[in-house]
Amino acid sequence: MAKVAIMGYGTVGSGVYDIIKTNADKLSYSANGEKVELKYILDIRDFEDHPEKELFTKDFNDILNDGEVSVVAEVMGGLHPAYEFTKSLLESGKSVVTSNKELVATYGTELLEIAREKNVNYFFEASVGGGIPVIRPMHQCLTANNIEKIAGILNGTTNYILNQMIKSGKTFETALKDAQDKGFAERNPAADIEGHDACRKIAILASLASGKMIDYNDIDTEGITNITLDDVKYASAMDSAVKLIGYADFGKDGKIYSIVAPMIIKNESPLSGVDGVFNAVMVTGDCVGNVMFYGKGAGKLPTASAVVADVVDAVKHKERSKKIFWEKPDGNVMADKDSKRFAYFIRTTDSAEKVQKIFDKCEFVDNIVDNESAFVTQPMTKTEAENKLSELSDVVTNIRIMD
Numbered sequence: 001m002a003k004v005a006i007m008g009y010g011t012v013g014s015g016v017y018d019i020i021k022t023n024a025d026k027l028s029y030s031a032n033g034e035k036v037e038l039k040y041i042l043d044i045r046d047f048e049d050h051p052e053k054e055l056f057t058k059d060f061n062d063i064l065n066d067g068e069v070s071v072v073a074e075v076m077g078g079l080h081p082a083y084e085f086t087k088s089l090l091e092s093g094k095s096v097v098t099s100n101k102e103l104v105a106t107y108g109t110e111l112l113e114i115a116r117e118k119n120v121n122y123f124f125e126a127s128v129g130g131g132i133p134v135i136r137p138m139h140q141c142l143t144a145n146n147i148e149k150i151a152g153i154l155n156g157t158t159n160y161i162l163n164q165m166i167k168s169g170k171t172f173e174t175a176l177k178d179a180q181d182k183g184f185a186e187r188n189p190a191a192d193i194e195g196h197d198a199c200r201k202i203a204i205l206a207s208l209a210s211g212k213m214i215d216y217n218d219i220d221t222e223g224i225t226n227i228t229l230d231d232v233k234y235a236s237a238m239d240s241a242v243k244l245i246g247y248a249d250f251g252k253d254g255k256i257y258s259i260v261a262p263m264i265i266k267n268e269s270p271l272s273g274v275d276g277v278f279n280a281v282m283v284t285g286d287c288v289g290n291v292m293f294y295g296k297g298a299g300k301l302p303t304a305s306a307v308v309a310d311v312v313d314a315v316k317h318k319e320r321s322k323k324i325f326w327e328k329p330d331g332n333v334m335a336d337k338d339s340k341r342f343a344y345f346i347r348t349t350d351s352a353e354k355v356q357k358i359f360d361k362c363e364f365v366d367n368i369v370d371n372e373s374a375f376v377t378q379p380m381t382k383t384e385a386e387n388k389l390s391e392l393s394d395v396v397t398n399i400r401i402m403d
């Protein structure tokens with residue numbers, strides 16, 4: 001019998017509870033016959049009407065000091081006190097599994113090291129891509145490869161918003177409200193729409209792929225707040241779609257170029273058809289080529305599915321650390337922001353003649369909005385793009401085109 005605890009009874013925590021209860025037999029079968037029993041749920045709120053209200057505690061020490069509890073699911077989110085709780089649990093010899101991408105991206109190096117020292121596990125499958133298996137496949141099945149590139153739709157909320165704008169003609173605000181109601185959005189949805197959530201996720205994937213800790217603060221991050229319905233219509237007319245992309249390119253020199261930004265993706269790419277709350281991660285390995293992971297990236301049961309899978313894996317590997325880790329690099333591993341060239345889709349009220357003079361070889365796109373020039377540039381660095389854009393009288397839109 002494995003006794004487990006849940007910390008945080010929000011959207012994901014209640015999903016973890018539901019799965020442990022409804023799929024008990026399946027979990028026991030998967031855990032080599034060991035029954036997975038829930039002993040505590042930690043939450044500061046009252047749940048007087050809950051059918052198992054006796055499981056609830058407001059005191060973290062109940063879990064920490066209970067020698068029977070071997071695995072804890074941290075699904076409370078945020079950095080504090082999740083960091084302090086996780087650290088204490090790992091140090092006391094309990095395994096912890098989490099969906100908390102902010103915590104993994106910020107303190108993952110230290111927490112993974114503690115887990116390794118204590119011979120327990122810190123698993124975080126649900127931290128990237130919700131219910132999509134991507135952390136384990138990258139760590140295990142793709143381990144023979146040098147990873148060359150990762151490009152992913154890593155945030156369900158923004159993907160849902162962009163999709164609702166084009167398919168249902170909803171405004172940005174209405175689509176965001178829908179995403180919040182469905183439990184996809186972060187407590188502070190700015191983390192979704194400004195790209196920070198996707199940034200933490202690409203930092204985790206890039207750290208895993210390279211074995212070096214990628215600090216998410218070093219990743220150039222743009223959200224979707226400037227994307228308008230007209231931009232989405234232009235993309236559609238160009239047989240493409242606008243998606244918020246987490247991107248990492250691993251150079252042969254060991255340097256990593258990474259960015260989070262809205263990008264225009266040709267419909268021929270499998271990423272362009274990834275709609276709604278679905279996420280997809282395209283990984284390019286030097287042996288395997290392109291591999292794509294696809295599924296629901298947010299929401300109660302999809303995310304809880306990955307958390308509970310980690311619980312079972314931790315139960316199966318009690319007292320045996322699975323050695324998932326990355327290290328702090330000696331020097332700077334991030335490539336210069338100008339080491340990568342993208343073509344840009346630009347809209348301006350300047351004339352085509354002026355545009356042509358500044359951008360030289362560019363391709364004009366049929367107008368959807370009157371009295372503006374819309375065009376695609378040649379591939380250029382960020383600095384080159386900034387310099388040329390500063391010569392225009394105004395820039396209605398500039399969006400990278402994914403290679």
Ligand code: HSE
Binds near residue numbers: 156184186298
């Ligand atoms: N807010 C996140 C998203 C939840 O929309 O993808 C899953 O990490």
